[in-house]
Amino acid sequence: MGKILGHYILPHPPIIIPEVGMGNQHVAFRTTSSMKMIANEISIHKPDNIVVISPHGPSFTDGISIMDSYFIEGNFKEFGSDLSMEKEINKKLVEELKNRTSESNIPLITLDHSNAELYNIEYKLDHGTMVPLYFIDKFINNYKLTTITYGGISKLQHYKFGMQLKEAISNIPGNFIIISSGDLSHKLIEDSPYGYDSAGELFDRTLINHLVNGNWEDIILMDDDLVTNACQCALKSIIILLGTLDEFDFKSDMISYEHPFGVGYCISRINIINNCESKYTKLERTFERRFLSMIKKESFQVNLAREAITNFIKYENYIDIPSNTPKELLWNKKGVFVSLKIDGDLRGCIGTITPTCDTTCEEIIRNAIEACSHDPRFTPVYEEELQLLSITVDILESPEHCSKADLDPKKYGIIVSTETKKAVLLPNLPGINTVEEQLTTVLKKAGINPDEKYLMERFEVKRYH
Numbered sequence: 001m002g003k004i005l006g007h008y009i010l011p012h013p014p015i016i017i018p019e020v021g022m023g024n025q026h027v028a029f030r031t032t033s034s035m036k037m038i039a040n041e042i043s044i045h046k047p048d049n050i051v052v053i054s055p056h057g058p059s060f061t062d063g064i065s066i067m068d069s070y071f072i073e074g075n076f077k078e079f080g081s082d083l084s085m086e087k088e089i090n091k092k093l094v095e096e097l098k099n100r101t102s103e104s105n106i107p108l109i110t111l112d113h114s115n116a117e118l119y120n121i122e123y124k125l126d127h128g129t130m131v132p133l134y135f136i137d138k139f140i141n142n143y144k145l146t147t148i149t150y151g152g153i154s155k156l157q158h159y160k161f162g163m164q165l166k167e168a169i170s171n172i173p174g175n176f177i178i179i180s181s182g183d184l185s186h187k188l189i190e191d192s193p194y195g196y197d198s199a200g201e202l203f204d205r206t207l208i209n210h211l212v213n214g215n216w217e218d219i220i221l222m223d224d225d226l227v228t229n230a231c232q233c234a235l236k237s238i239i240i241l242l243g244t245l246d247e248f249d250f251k252s253d254m255i256s257y258e259h260p261f262g263v264g265y266c267i268s269r270i271n272i273i274n275n276c277e278s279k280y281t282k283l284e285r286t287f288e289r290r291f292l293s294m295i296k297k298e299s300f301q302v303n304l305a306r307e308a309i310t311n312f313i314k315y316e317n318y319i320d321i322p323s324n325t326p327k328e329l330l331w332n333k334k335g336v337f338v339s340l341k342i343d344g345d346l347r348g349c350i351g352t353i354t355p356t357c358d359t360t361c362e363e364i365i366r367n368a369i370e371a372c373s374h375d376p377r378f379t380p381v382y383e384e385e386l387q388l389l390s391i392t393v394d395i396l397e398s399p400e401h402c403s404k405a406d407l408d409p410k411k412y413g414i415i416v417s418t419e420t421k422k423a424v425l426l427p428n429l430p431g432i433n434t435v436e437e438q439l440t441t442v443l444k445k446a447g448i449n450p451d452e453k454y455l456m457e458r459f460e461v462k463r464y465h
Contacts, residue, residue: 043139054128057149063107074125162243182234184264192262224344
């Protein structure tokens, strides 16, 4: 029934919209010209439905979100313009996706006016959706919209959601265009919004090369640290789009790429070459091989944390202290942080600055279980995620009072506190390279104003992988 007529990767800088840029949009001339060209091309397809996958809608750590009222509005007031738009939501596609994702255990959060208030979310179109639509609306605007925001779940789940999206579309009437909205690295020059990192250029160059050559698996398996350090917002949008191409080989036309403000703007058209078998099983096996290779290299400390988490999630009890536990974990009592990640994104982290258990071994077991089940920022880890978790264990030395001059974000963790507020930040974290970045992050985490009087301590850790 439904048919996808085109797949596009588009950026979303508000400044390229004349009503926002007020003349400055010409600095990104190639991006603006290419957006107009693609918008005209989309109009020639005469779609009656457009699906936009955006990073900037309501984002959840435990699922993908989708807007679910009959109509939705948005504006550019936060960017200094009164420009606004209103779109009709494709309710049939939303319902079809609800049914399919519930059957396949993909967490999908549907938002309407009422439950958006419960989440303290403003129900509106985000700029990641509106910027591409602004250009399309110059040529065609009698379409229904489906707007999706990726979440904190795994890349494998995002790919599978893309597969479900394609199947849902095939089950309802209409002609569809799929748009992956996202900017590439935000760290391409010193004056970039987030400063410079050499990972930015490498990420953009690598991703574009994979897109041009249709290297779908290499895109999904891009190095997690590279992705994090590049500071980008496009990859998971692209992975959902790749899921809609699961049974096709493809290559991409790179229409334009530039980074006039230190942020990578990539405009790409996907060209289907031929049909192929589903890629999902191969992808699952690749992730399984990666997992098995990872756990073979894990330290005793991390293996202990993984065993504690697995046993708790499956059987809801604590493991006993293993008989082969190194003596230093039995004779010493130290604070421990256990951090869980999936595809480079934090999935849970709980720690103790000073020990609460009789041995460091028990401290690891306790904090591993707390990290997977009681981190208030996340839903508990579920069994299907166990083979996606990467784990680090940090064993802490005693904190010592310090001044700003004593800090080194690569070597020392930091504790800031007032009488009522406190926060801890571990050392050597991706994206935190300077003392200023470390201080800004930990103060924000604690809810402490930089002008307040606060106590500062530093500590060293031994990190186990």
